Amino acid sequence: MKINVQSDLQHLAQDAFSAGGALAGIGSLAKETLGDRVYGELRALLMAGKLAPGEKLSLRKVAEAIDVSMMPVREAVNRLAADGALEVLPGRAVRVPIMSLGQFHELTRIRLVLEGFAAEEAARNASEADIVAMAEAEHVFRAAAEADPPKSTEAVTANHQLHATLYRAAGMPTLFEMIERLWLRAGPVINLDMRNDVERLKGGSAVQAHAALLAALRVRDGAGARRAIEADISAAAAHIARTGGLADD
Amino acid sequence: MKINVQSDLQHLAQDAFSAGGALAGIGSLAKETLGDRVYGELRALLMAGKLAPGEKLSLRKVAEAIDVSMMPVREAVNRLAADGALEVLPGRAVRVPIMSLGQFHELTRIRLVLEGFAAEEAARNASEADIVAMAEAEHVFRAAAEADPPKSTEAVTANHQLHATLYRAAGMPTLFEMIERLWLRAGPVINLDMRNDVERLKGGSAVQAHAALLAALRVRDGAGARRAIEADISAAAAHIARTGGLADD
DNA sequence: GCACTCTAACTGTGATCACAGATCACGACA
DNA sequence: TGTCGTGATCTGTGATCACAGTTAGAGTGC
Numbered sequence: 001m002k003i004n005v006q007s008d009l010q011h012l013a014q015d016a017f018s019a020g021g022a023l024a025g026i027g028s029l030a031k032e033t034l035g036d037r038v039y040g041e042l043r044a045l046l047m048a049g050k051l052a053p054g055e056k057l058s059l060r061k062v063a064e065a066i067d068v069s070m071m072p073v074r075e076a077v078n079r080l081a082a083d084g085a086l087e088v089l090p091g092r093a094v095r096v097p098i099m100s101l102g103q104f105h106e107l108t109r110i111r112l113v114l115e116g117f118a119a120e121e122a123a124r125n126a127s128e129a130d131i132v133a134m135a136e137a138e139h140v141f142r143a144a145a146e147a148d149p150p151k152s153t154e155a156v157t158a159n160h161q162l163h164a165t166l167y168r169a170a171g172m173p174t175l176f177e178m179i180e181r182l183w184l185r186a187g188p189v190i191n192l193d194m195r196n197d198v199e200r201l202k203g204g205s206a207v208q209a210h211a212a213l214l215a216a217l218r219v220r221d222g223a224g225a226r227r228a229i230e231a232d233i234s235a236a237a238a239h240i241a242r243t244g245g246l247a248d249d
Numbered sequence: 250m251k252i253n254v255q256s257d258l259q260h261l262a263q264d265a266f267s268a269g270g271a272l273a274g275i276g277s278l279a280k281e282t283l284g285d286r287v288y289g290e291l292r293a294l295l296m297a298g299k300l301a302p303g304e305k306l307s308l309r310k311v312a313e314a315i316d317v318s319m320m321p322v323r324e325a326v327n328r329l330a331a332d333g334a335l336e337v338l339p340g341r342a343v344r345v346p347i348m349s350l351g352q353f354h355e356l357t358r359i360r361l362v363l364e365g366f367a368a369e370e371a372a373r374n375a376s377e378a379d380i381v382a383m384a385e386a387e388h389v390f391r392a393a394a395e396a397d398p399p400k401s402t403e404a405v406t407a408n409h410q411l412h413a414t415l416y417r418a419a420g421m422p423t424l425f426e427m428i429e430r431l432w433l434r435a436g437p438v439i440n441l442d443m444r445n446d447v448e449r450l451k452g453g454s455a456v457q458a459h460a461a462l463l464a465a466l467r468v469r470d471g472a473g474a475r476r477a478i479e480a481d482i483s484a485a486a487a488h489i490a491r492t493g494g495l496a497d498d
Numbered sequence: 499g500c501a502c503t504c505t506a507a508c509t510g511t512g513a514t515c516a517c518a519g520a521t522c523a524c525g526a527c528a
Numbered sequence: 529t530g531t532c533g534t535g536a537t538c539t540g541t542g543a544t545c546a547c548a549g550t551t552a553g554a555g556t557g558c
Contacts, residue, residue, distance in 0.1 A: 058509070068542085071542050072541085074510085075323075075327050088510080091509090091510095092510045092511085093550085106421045106423050110421070110423060174352070175355065282511065283511080283512070308539080308540065318512060324511090324512095340519080340539085341521095343539090343540080
């Protein structure tokens, strides 16, 4: 497991090198620090579920894997810990938090409120370009989910892109950040599940919810968009609560 | 201004020394790091509105003021920046974020959703002890607000305690943390306003909302509790939007 | 063969130093 | 007197070292 982590980190380090160059051109003109880069890489790893709950990280190992000193890693880990995406135990150890069933339920209820609100706002404010982008993401997601065998990684990415585009379209940056933070917490659980249980993708509840969402958005039906998102979240959460192997606590 | 900040920091450093000792006995048995202590002090400063929006901080000055090295301050500032409570500008500067009117409106809308939800949950789950604690906080708040001259600092503290007790009573720790983070962002604006415009306290809209809240809680009226909190937030936000001196952007 | 002890390696935390970029005040020139 | 340049100072970032506490594994005793 540790070995997998390191290989993942090295892999992402290379990706981030090129991706960083691309982002430097597109994104903010402000030069990003090394700490920002490490933060982004660890964040992507967590969001994609590449780091399993309970998995321990070592600042030195991570630093060596992506070829920087310990300092930027410390900064990144501290920020992720502030986000609740990592946990720094008093006993000199940092790990991916282990979520209990109760915590997962709470997270789901908050997601219903916050993402439902964002969906309703997005129905009012989304541009045509936003809706087109979401339709494309939905198309990619469905293709990946219905492939045989399902392309789980692509499905996870497309699913996130679909949701992120929706929430960004609400036009409330702070709300978007808060939701992203929730996804960061849920990522290890949700995506680990999606990858381990690809059959769920073929069930179609997600595809169905996404279709209903797009239909609602096209007629600016805020309540309908909220219902669609709530159905999507609830279905996924119910499945994970059953099979996610969460601690009883 | 800078001088005030430093004196505030030194003041809090002394307070935190004794408070830390008390907390060590009451709170988590895990020994807190220096970084945690600095984080708590800066957080308290921000929450109380002692640091004005736009005010610049210096890692070295803060470190010297509370007599630690730069490292714990770096960690604390990074965590606060992740919370959105501080801002690290690319151009080697860290400051309290300046909130625009639009950002404040967004923050208020999110607060209405999140704190309204928490109030509704609290109405279901609050214990008698919780309600008693809130009644006491309300009493302290009213006394401080109606005194002549109004004791603004005490009022701010009591107000926060009242709300915090309510949200904690919802029994959703993650939700509570998210709300606290919102307060941390709004703190510099809200409390700076409360201190500068103590007359608002005498207006009674807050006192009125608090009374309605307690009445609703006592009969487990979730919808009523939500309405009371929404009224409290809306009234305060409307006042600040008028007189808070927020940037137009 | 099993349990225990002790040590060596490893952990995050904190301090200190080096460095490049930003800032600001002082001084020179027009 | 006004404006521009310039260098001393201060900024956050990153690296390196020291340290105490934890952990895991090898060795020893039963």
